[in-house]
Every structure is written in C-alpha cells, then in structure tokens.
Amino acid sequence: NAGVMQNPRHLVRRRGQEARLRCSPMKGHSHVYWYRQLPEEGLKFMVYLQKENIIDESGMPKERFSAEFPKEGPSILRIQQVVRGDSAAYFCASSPFVTENTEAFFGQGTRLTVV
Amino acid sequence: RKEVEQDPGPFNVPEGATVAFNCTYSNSASQSFFWYRQDCRKEPKLLMSVYSSGNEDGRFTAQLNRASQYISLLIRDSKLSDSATYLCVVNLAYGGATNKLIFGTGTLLAVQP
Numbered sequence: 001n002a003g004v005m006q007n008p009r010h011l012v013r014r015r016g017q018e019a020r021l022r023c024s025p026m027k028g029h030s031h032v033y034w035y036r037q038l039p040e041e042g043l044k045f046m047v048y049l050q051k052e053n054i055i056d057e058s059g060m061p062k063e064r065f066s067a068e069f070p071k072e073g074p075s076i077l078r079i080q081q082v083v084r085g086d087s088a089a090y091f092c093a094s095s096p097f098v099t100e101n102t103e104a105f106f107g108q109g110t111r112l113t114v115v
Numbered sequence: 116r117k118e119v120e121q122d123p124g125p126f127n128v129p130e131g132a133t134v135a136f137n138c139t140y141s142n143s144a145s146q147s148f149f150w151y152r153q154d155c156r157k158e159p160k161l162l163m164s165v166y167s168s169g170n171e172d173g174r175f176t177a178q179l180n181r182a183s184q185y186i187s188l189l190i191r192d193s194k195l196s197d198s199a200t201y202l203c204v205v206n207l208a209y210g211g212a213t214n215k216l217i218f219g220t221g222t223l224l225a226v227q228p
Contacts, residue, residue: 033216042202042220043159056215091158093216103149104216106158 002027004094004107005074012113013082021077021110025094032075033104034067037089049075082114116141121203121219129227132193136222138186138203145217148179150188151202153221159202162188193226200224 005024013019025032030051035043045059049069060067064082069075079086089111093104121138128134140148148165163170165177165186176189186203203219 035216035218043218045215045217048215058215089156103161103164106160108158 006107010111019079022074023092024074029094029096031095033093035091084114087114118217119219121222125223127225133191136188140184140205145205147206149204153200195226198226
C-alpha cells in the first residue's frame with residue numbers, strides 16, 4: 001500500500017507563472033489536507049477536502065490559490081501568478097475518515113521555488 | 116496569541132539525557148492532541164497521540180492538562196536518532212464536520228554524542 005504520493009517533489013517557477021501541485025492520497029483515504037511550511041516556520045493549514053467537496057478552506061489565501069479533489073484522480077493545489085513569497089514546502093496529508101483521533105499521513109512534500 | 120505555542124529551542128542534550136518539551140494551546144474547544152516528529156526537509160510523522168490520562172510508548176511519555184491547556188512530551192535516555200524537530204499538534208475536530216490539525220512551530224532537539 002503506497003503512502004501519500006506528491007509530485008513533483010521539486011518545482012521551480014518564474015514569477016507570474018502557474019504552479020500545479022498534485023497529491024494522491026493513500027488507498028482507501030477520501031480526506032485530503034494541504035499544508036504550507038515556509039522556511040524556518042511551522043506547518044500552516046490551508047484546506048481540507050473530501051471527494052468533490054471543499055470542507056474547510058479557512059487557511060487558503062483569498063487570491064491566486066485554489067484546490068480541488070475530483071471524483072477521479074489526485075487532489076490538485078493550484079497557485080496562479082506565483083510570487084517569491086509562495087516559495088515553500090507544500091505538504092499533503094490524507095486520512096481514511098474523520099474522528100477526533102484520526103491520524104493524518106503526510107506525503108513527502110513539494111518544494112516550490114519561485115525565481 | 117498563537118493557537119499552539121512551543122519553545123523553538125534548540126535543545127542540545129547529551130546522549131542518555133532526559134528532555135521535556137512543553138506546548139500550550141489557546142482554543143479550549145480542541146478535541147485531540149498529538150506529537151509529530153519532523154526530520155530535516157522531510158514530512159511530519161506521527162510520534163504519539165496524547166490522552167488526558169497520559170500515555171507512554173517506550174522512552175516517550177506524553178501528558179495533557181486540559182484545565183491548563185498544556186501538553187508535554189518527555190523523552191528518556193535520549194539517542195542520537197532522536198535528533199529532530201518535535202511538533203505539538205492540536206486537532207480542531209468539530210463533531211466530525213472538520214478535521215483541522217493546527218501545528219506548533221516545533222522544538223528542535225539535538226542529541227550530542
């Protein structure tokens with residue numbers, strides 16, 4: 001059973017380009033979470049999705065960022081018109097269901113560098 | 116006030132030492148609590164859940180004080196391999212409607228030979 005798969009592992013974009021980060025949850029997991037970790041900082045919650053639904057996007061910047069988790073295929077975090085401040089590690093996590101003590105399993109992350 | 120606060124460290128300790136990390140959280144509605152470990156440039160991994168009754172896993176002991184909104188992690192007989200960043204994590208799970216992990220900024224532990 002493969003773990004949470006994120007790709008690409010490293011992504012370099014010029015300012016103004018779009019970045020697409022993909023996350024395939026563990027088999028059987030229908031809940032996906034995206035977190036951002038800025039250099040020397042902790043992980044910040046961005047968004048929580050179930051299949052075809054955004055449940056909680058309270059951590060998403062209001063502009064340029066969007067996320068989806070379609071019925072088929074991976075979850076996508078999309079950043080339009082990237083800026084230098086978007087450079088960070090973006091981690092995806094998944095869980096099979098939601099209870100108070102559900103463990104979330106993390107992917108290895110995508111390191112985005114904006115030049 | 117941050118939702119989850121930790122001393123960033125670094126904690127530099129010799130092998131075999133006992134070290135304790137503390138964490139406070141601000142939201143009294145928080146439902147569950149965890150310690151995660153993150154190695155340099157790697158993903159976070161669950162170390163242990165934290166229960167009100169306290170729980171122990173080998174050399175690791177976690178405690179929760181809901182009245183004081185305080186969580187602790189004790190590591191006994193430190194090993195070189197324990198060197199990592201330890202993340203205090205609080206889950207704002209409102210009756211299953213959402214499952215949002217809030218991370219502290221982490222405490223860096225460096226175990227010296």
